[in-house]
Amino acid sequence: MIINNKTPVGEVRPSQLLWTYGPGALIDLPSLSVVTLGIDRWEKDRCQPIQEARLLAAVRKVLGSQVESLRMPPFQKSELADVWSAEANIGVPVRPFPRWMRCVKCGLLSPFDAALFDIKENRFRPERTRFVHKGCRGSKGDQPAKDADAVPARFLLACRDGHLDDFPWHYFVHGGSSSCKGTLRFFESGASLQTENLWVKCDACGASRSMAHAFGKAGKENLPACRGRHPHLDHFDNECGEEARAVLLGATNSWFPITLSALAIPQAKNPLSQLIQDGWEFFEELESEAEVSLTVKTLKKTGALPGIDKFQPSAVWNAIEARLSGAGQAVVGEADIKGPEWDVLTEPNPPTDYPHFMSRKIGTPPGFSDRISRVLLLERLREVNALLGFTRVEAPEESGDTGARPQMAALSRNKPDWIPANQVHGEGIFIQFDETALMNWELLDDVKKIDLMLRGGHRGWRNSRRLDPNTGYPGIRYAMLHTLSHLLIRELALECGYNAASIRERIYADTTNKQQQAGILIYTAAADSDGTLGGLVDLGKPENLGRLLAQALSRSKICSSDPLCSEHDPQKDRSLHVAACHACSFVAETSCEHGNRYLDRSLLVPTFECVNAAFFRGF
Known part of the structure; x- marks a missing residue:
C-alpha cells in the first residue's frame, strides 16, 4: 500500500x-x-x-460492456x-x-492537513509509518515540548448508499452549525471505554459532549445529513436521502464486498480449442504460423499455458484461424454462471484431462443410494472471483438476481474498463441428488409449511431493506441443500486438515429451466497450496463420505441451543433461517455463498419442533 x-x-x-x-x-x-x-x-x-470468459460476460451484464478484462491486484x-x-x-x-487525528498525550483533535501533525516515514518498517504531534506539551501544557504520537479519531459517518465521511466534530460538540472554530480536545472519563465515558470539548467556548449522543436515537438528532462523500474517489454525490450513522473505525459493517465467481470449465469442442480460448491473449495478435511457433516455444519455457507444447504449430495456427472465423467457439451466456457448470458436472463422461478441471467418477456412499445419484471427485479445479462494488452499513443480499441488489457503491469515478479479480486452485466433492426423491419430498405437507414460514421471513427481511419482497427467494430445495452443505463443511473441516474458512460451497438448485438442478459442490478455495493437497478428495470416497454424512446428520438432530433453535420462526423477526444457528449450522462468511441465510436443519433430520419434513428421515 x-x-x-x-x-x-x-x-x-x-x-x-x-x-x-x-x-x-x-x-x-x-x-x-x-x-x-x-x-x-x-x-x-x-x-x-x-x-475467464463466462465470468467476464456476467460482469459486463452488471457493470456494462465497456469492461475489457479481469485483473489481479498489483x-x-x-x-x-x-x-x-x-x-x-x-x-x-x-x-x-479519517482525516481527523488525536494526540495521545494532550488529546488535541484536528485534521492532519491542518499542519498540526507531521507524518514520519519508515521505509524499512512501513507498518510503523505514523503521524506525530510536533511540540506537544501534554494535557496541561506544562511539559517540555516533545513529539507525541497521533492516532486516527475512531469515529466516522456512513450511510446505506455507500457514503463515508469524517465525523463532524465541530457540529457535534456545538450542537449544530456554529461560528466557533476553537481547538477541540478528546478525553476519557471513567475506567471503561464505553461511549458515555468518551468526551470531546472545545477549548474556546467550553462546549463539551459525550460520544454516547452520537449513537441510537440521540444520534439522529445530533448528527447532520449525509453529504454523499466517497473518500476513495475524491467525489461528493449531488444528494443523498439516507440517514448518516456514526460507525467505529474497524467496524465490520463499514464495507461489504459484492462479488461474482465462476469455475473454470471446458467450453470448447476439443482440448486444443480450449487451450486457445484460455490463452487467447497470447495468440490474438499473431499473423503467421512462424509467429505461432515462436510463441509456443516461449509458452513452453515459461509454463504460462500448460499443455500447448503437445500440439504442432500448424495445428495451433489452424485452431487460431478457426476461432477468428467463429467456428467451434462456444457461445458465452451473459447471465447463467452455474448452468454451464452443472452441465459439465453432470455429463456422463466428465472431463478428466482439462488443466483446470480434472474429475473422477466414484460410487455413491452406502446407505444413501436412494437419495444420492452421483458423486464426482474434482481432483483439480480453478475458481475466479471478481469484485463488482460494495455496500456499507448493511450487507447486500447474495442473490443471482443482480437487479435485486441494493445500492452498490462504485469502484471508480467513471465506468470501469477493468475490475479487480483473483483466482484460486483447489479440489472438491460434487454430490448430485436423486430428482425423484426430491420431488416426492417437496410434496410433503410439513415441507410446504416450512416453505411458507421461510417465505414470510424472506418478505419481511426484504421489506425492511426497501427491496421487492416478491423476488430473490431461492426456494425450499435450495434451503435443504444449503443446510446439508453447511453440515458437511463443518464435518469435513474436522477431518480433512484444512482450515475451515478455506472450504467453500456452490449450491445448484435452479428449478426454473427444463433441466432441474439438485446438487452441492464443496471445494477448497485457498490462494496458496493449502487447497490442493488431496485431503478433501480422499474424504469423498464412498466409505468416507457415507460415514461423514451419517455423522453430520446425527450431530444436527439436537443443537446445544435447543429448544430455542428448533422453535425459531423467521416471520417474527424478519430473518432468513429457521432451525439454524452458530452452534449447529452456520459457517464462516467466506465459506457460505449466501451469508448464512436460508438454512433449516429440520428439512434434513427430525427436530424437536418438526419431525415429518426430514429428507433424510431414518438416518
Missing part, C-alpha cells in the same frame, strides 16, 4: 483486496488508518489479466527488493482516512 505514490505504509495479501480491503474500505494499521483508493488510481499495467514479486527501488513502490494507492 502506497501513500502519495511514494510512501509505503504496510502490506496486505492480494486476495484481501477483494474480500476485506478493496476500494473504499478502511485499513486499520497499527499507527495509521487509510482508505483504498478507486481502481482508476491503480497502475493498470502492473495488474496481470485473468482469463503485488511485489520479491520481498527482498531494495526499499528505495522502483519495485518497492509497487502497490495499491491509499490515503489517510
